[in-house]
Amino acid sequence: MDQSQKTEGGMESLFAAWTKSVTDFWGNMAKMQPDVPSSSGTSEESRKTDPLHKARKGWETSNKVMQSLFSSLTEPENMAAMMKGMDSMPEFVVKMTEQSWDGYLELQKQWADHATRIGKHTEAYRFDDIDQNIFRTWKEIYEKEFQKFLHAPQLGLTRFHQERVNRLMDKYSIFRSALNEFIYMFYIPIEKSVGVMQEKIDQMADQGDMPANFKDYYNMWIRTLEGHYMTLLKSPEYTQVMDQTIDALVQYRKAKEEVLYDFLQDLPIPTNQDMDELYKDFYLLKKQVRELSKKVNREKSEK
Amino acid sequence: MSQPQIAVDLILKKLTETTEKAKTRAQKASEILFSPLETELSPTPYQVVYEEDRVKLKYYKPSEVKHKYPLLVVYALINRETMLDLQPGRSVVQTFLDHGVEVYMVDWGYPTRKDQFLTIDDHVNGYMDNIVDFIRDRCGLPKVNLMGICMGGAFSVMYSSLHPEKIKNLVTTVTPTNFDTDKGLLHIWMKNTDAYSMGNSYGNMPGDLMNLGFLLLNPARLILDKYVGFFENMDNKGFVENFVRMEKWIFDSPDVPAATFRQFITDCYKKNLLIQSKLELDGKRVDLKNITMPLLNFYGQYDHLVPPEACELLTQEVGSKDTEDICLKTGHIGIYVSSKCQKEFAPKIVKWLKEREGDGEDGTSEEAAAEAGAEHEPTGQLETSAEVAAEAGAEHEPTGQLETSAEAAKEDKSKKKAKSASPKKKSKKRTASPKGK
Numbered sequence: 248m249d250q251s252q253k254t255e256g257g258m259e260s261l262f263a264a265w266t267k268s269v270t271d272f273w274g275n276m277a278k279m280q281p282d283v284p285s286s287s288g289t290s291e292e293s294r295k296t297d298p299l300h301k302a303r304k305g306w307e308t309s310n311k312v313m314q315s316l317f318s319s320l321t322e323p324e325n326m327a328a329m330m331k332g333m334d335s336m337p338e339f340v341v342k343m344t345e346q347s348w349d350g351y352l353e354l355q356k357q358w359a360d361h362a363t364r365i366g367k368h369t370e371a372y373r374f375d376d377i378d379q380n381i382f383r384t385w386k387e388i389y390e391k392e393f394q395k396f397l398h399a400p401q402l403g404l405t406r407f408h409q410e411r412v413n414r415l416m417d418k419y420s421i422f423r424s425a426l427n428e429f430i431y432m433f434y435i436p437i438e439k440s441v442g443v444m445q446e447k448i449d450q451m452a453d454q455g456d457m458p459a460n461f462k463d464y465y466n467m468w469i470r471t472l473e474g475h476y477m478t479l480l481k482s483p484e485y486t487q488v489m490d491q492t493i494d495a496l497v498q499y500r501k502a503k504e505e506v507l508y509d510f511l512q513d514l515p516i517p518t519n520q521d522m523d524e525l526y527k528d529f530y531l532l533k534k535q536v537r538e539l540s541k542k543v544n545r546e547k548s549e550k
Numbered sequence: 551m552s553q554p555q556i557a558v559d560l561i562l563k564k565l566t567e568t569t570e571k572a573k574t575r576a577q578k579a580s581e582i583l584f585s586p587l588e589t590e591l592s593p594t595p596y597q598v599v600y601e602e603d604r605v606k607l608k609y610y611k612p613s614e615v616k617h618k619y620p621l622l623v624v625y626a627l628i629n630r631e632t633m634l635d636l637q638p639g640r641s642v643v644q645t646f647l648d649h650g651v652e653v654y655m656v657d658w659g660y661p662t663r664k665d666q667f668l669t670i671d672d673h674v675n676g677y678m679d680n681i682v683d684f685i686r687d688r689c690g691l692p693k694v695n696l697m698g699i700c701m702g703g704a705f706s707v708m709y710s711s712l713h714p715e716k717i718k719n720l721v722t723t724v725t726p727t728n729f730d731t732d733k734g735l736l737h738i739w740m741k742n743t744d745a746y747s748m749g750n751s752y753g754n755m756p757g758d759l760m761n762l763g764f765l766l767l768n769p770a771r772l773i774l775d776k777y778v779g780f781f782e783n784m785d786n787k788g789f790v791e792n793f794v795r796m797e798k799w800i801f802d803s804p805d806v807p808a809a810t811f812r813q814f815i816t817d818c819y820k821k822n823l824l825i826q827s828k829l830e831l832d833g834k835r836v837d838l839k840n841i842t843m844p845l846l847n848f849y850g851q852y853d854h855l856v857p858p859e860a861c862e863l864l865t866q867e868v869g870s871k872d873t874e875d876i877c878l879k880t881g882h883i884g885i886y887v888s889s890k891c892q893k894e895f896a897p898k899i900v901k902w903l904k905e906r907e908g909d910g911e912d913g914t915s916e917e918a919a920a921e922a923g924a925e926h927e928p929t930g931q932l933e934t935s936a937e938v939a940a941e942a943g944a945e946h947e948p949t950g951q952l953e954t955s956a957e958a959a960k961e962d963k964s965k966k967k968a969k970s971a972s973p974k975k976k977s978k979k980r981t982a983s984p985k986g987k
Contacts, residue, residue, distance in 0.1 A: 459560035
């Protein structure tokens with residue numbers, strides 16, 4: 248046995264020991280998960296919608312896949328394939344680690360999100376149950392607690408200017424709130440498609456029908472995501488939020504321009520308002536001249 | 551807990567292969583991206599023969615004129631007419647020239663704030679009428695052939711109704727005339743949009759804002775998958791050049807004059823007045839029964855911007871006896887740029903126009919009149935290209951269950967096969983009618 252064979256053999260046994268300990272670890276982890284009571288009732292239906300139940304289900308799926316992955320790695324032929332691909336491993340491992348951390352952080356974020364809306368959930372391909380309470384709550388708080396200060400009557404010489412500034416602040420707040428809700432809506436299909444993919448992968452793993460090519464997973468995901476977007480974009484909920492956002496944007500732009508005009512008044516700069524009035528006169532005059540010249544030409548040709 | 555079965559050896563093998571390929575691709579791609587690329591649009595030479603305000607008229611002269619009547623092409627106010635002359639080998643204009651057709655094409659230019667008061671009437675009875683008169687004078691002919699694209703097609707329909715004496719033949723392509731449909735997202739969204747305040751707020755409707763709206767029609771494909779496709783093929787110079795050309799065209803979006811935008815949304819999308827012959831331009835009613843010249847109506851089966859339902863009613867509503875609908879198996883842009891449609895679309899128009907060059911009382915030649923009675927046979931089925939497949943994917947309706955791409959593509963194909971695209975003569979019975987009527 249030469250030195251390289253020795254090294255390879257050593258690595259293989261080291262790797263086998265490591266994969267075994269990892270498999271054991273995931274197995275023990277699965278056994279250790281606490282039996283937390285459901286937060287939203289004991290019936291089967293409420294269990295399904297319970298975020299803790301959903302989180303546990305997701306955990307079980309990931310655990311199953313992980314266990315299987317690591318136990319499969321100890322197979323001699325897989326080990327050989329693994330060793331064969333060692334050339335590109337450093338780069339690959341860095342990427343994988345990066346992605347794993349991203350995934351882990353995302354998972355943490357999702358758990359935190361779920362915890363803040365206990366009892367609420369979203370179903371695949373349905374957008375009539377979107378959790379928009381957070382936006383409505385914020386809007387209500389704003390309207391009850393803050394907006395009144397901006398709507399309070401202003402006094403004195405500068406009252407009109409102050410009112411315009413207050414209106415701008417008010418419209419900006421409303422626009423930001425509408426925009427946040429709009430952006431959130433675009434995030435929902437991503438969340439839903441991840442959920443569907445998780446279930447699909449679980450099914451495929453059970454059937455031993457996992458595609459080997461990453462592109463197949465991507466195609467599956469993009470198609471699921473597209474389906475979710477198509478459902479969302481056709482929904483009345485989306486149209487309503489889009490219209491609210493457009494309306495809020497228009498109101499904000501108007502308020503901003505009014506404040507700008509105030510500032511520009513003292514400067515030798517024409518405002519859009521000034522120019523629009525001129526453009527309109529110019530447009531009407533030009534139209535009239537064209538009509539008259541056509542009429543003259545017609546009369547000339549008739550003579 | 552049952553043990554899932556995963557083919558780890560295959561996954562690892564594929565991952566290793568993919569990593570290797572990605573390395574090689576990245577090296578080759580950097581060479582391509584930093585080398586000179588041929589991405590110029592509108593390569594066919596032309597002359598600007600008429601100008602009025604921002605509007606220009608481009609004239610493309612064939613080496614040998616074989617058609618009596620020139621063809622005036624009116625593009626939409628959204629995006630630019632350069633799409634018809636995208637690149638050598640994918641140029642509708644070049645195909646017309648190769649067949650000896652003189653082409654005049656309207657370049658609407660880039661509206662500025664001073665153009666915000668221009669209405670549809672100013673475009674149709676103003677600019678278009680002046681251009682038609684200019685061509686008639688220049689060629690010494692009483693009529694011209696008119697071809698409209700999308701919104702430009704709607705303008706052409708309006709023009710042909712108001713000035714039928716000046717139009718020899720009318721060709722409409724992906725032209726929305728019936729807006730009472732929920733098939734396309736634009737039709738759903740526009741019914742609720744407050745166009746009036748948007749127009750007032752911006753002066754003109756910003757092209758970038760409209761482009762954002764178009765991207766949001768299918769974010770998964772247009773914002774994400776499209777660029778994944780680019781990264782996968784960026785080691786292919788031809789692909790990169792075509793991709794960059796399309797990017798240049800897509801994001802070259804002039805603003806739309808506010809008054810025109812408002813009127814189009816209100817009178818067309820919301821009230822659906824055009825197909826009901828109730829639209830008025832400057833007090834003059836656009837009666838579709840005035841369209842008595844031959845009409846050729848093209849639309850795309852997978853068009854998600856202007857779905858077939860928005861296009862196909864026109865031929866029933868006009869006064870002409872010589873009409874033809876052609877539904878191609880492609881999307882909104884595919885009609886003009888897909889390599890498959892290049893062989894079908896422009897040559898068909900040339901042939902159709904040639905058959906109607908005669909000066910008979912109804913404007914049809916003997917040959918065309920004879921053919922009008924017979925059921926038209928398709929000249930060749932268009933095959934589903936990758937582009938079409940992608941567009942078909944965009945039309946896919948989720949059923950609540952996840953389907954693999956292969957399954958879904960198969961289903962798309964079978965659904966669409968049932969609605970097989972074939973040219974139809976007016977004599978064919980139709981059941982659809984606008985709800986507003």
